[in-house]
Amino acid sequence: MMLNKTEIILSLIKNDNKIFERATEIRNKHCGNEAHIRGVIHFSNYCISDCLYCGLRKSNKEMKRFRMDEETIIKIAGEIAQKGIKTIVLQSGEDPFFTREKICSIIRQIKKNMM
Ligand code: SF4
Structure with a gap:
């Protein structure tokens, strides 16, 4: 064998x-x-990359794509925080819509709301 x-x-x-x-x-x-619970917000499944193992790859035409707006991401993060979950993971494909400035702005707003 x-x-x-x-x-x-x-x-x-x-x-x-x-x-x-x-x-x-x-x-x-x-x-x-102990177990650590994290809140994962999968905010976009658009991706410009084409990693063969990944369902989000750009060549996968079967994938129904979605992208949350910034307000929704911030709102969901607030709801997660209200449940006492202290770590939030922002996860997406490599989506050029979300520039560094947009992501920084979202993170700043989330942190502000958590204080
Ligand atoms: S989401 Fe990540 S792993 Fe999947 S195709 Fe995009 S870059 Fe590759």
């Missing part, structure tokens, strides 16, 4: 508890032994 590289790595990891023990040690040291 031939194993590919991924199967070999998974087989080695599966049989080596030391890797999991060490990973637990490192996680406990940096994050503690």
Whole structure:
């Protein structure tokens, strides 16, 4: 039976508890032994890139595209914060609509509203 590289790595990891023990040690040291909940706002699935593994890639013509407006993103972030979630992740494809200035403005407004 031939194993590919991924199967070999998974087989080695599966049989080596030391890797999991060490990973637990490192996680406990940096994050503690607790779950951290993050609010993810996926605000656009437009993307100018074409990574083959990704459903958002520009050549995927089957994808129904969406893009939130800035007010909606800020509003949702506020709702997440009101639920006590302290970390918000802004996630999108590589959407040129959202310039650096727009993203900075959105983040500034979110942070202002959270104070
Ligand atoms: S969303 Fe990210 S991973 Fe997906 S095609 Fe765009 S750049 Fe690549």
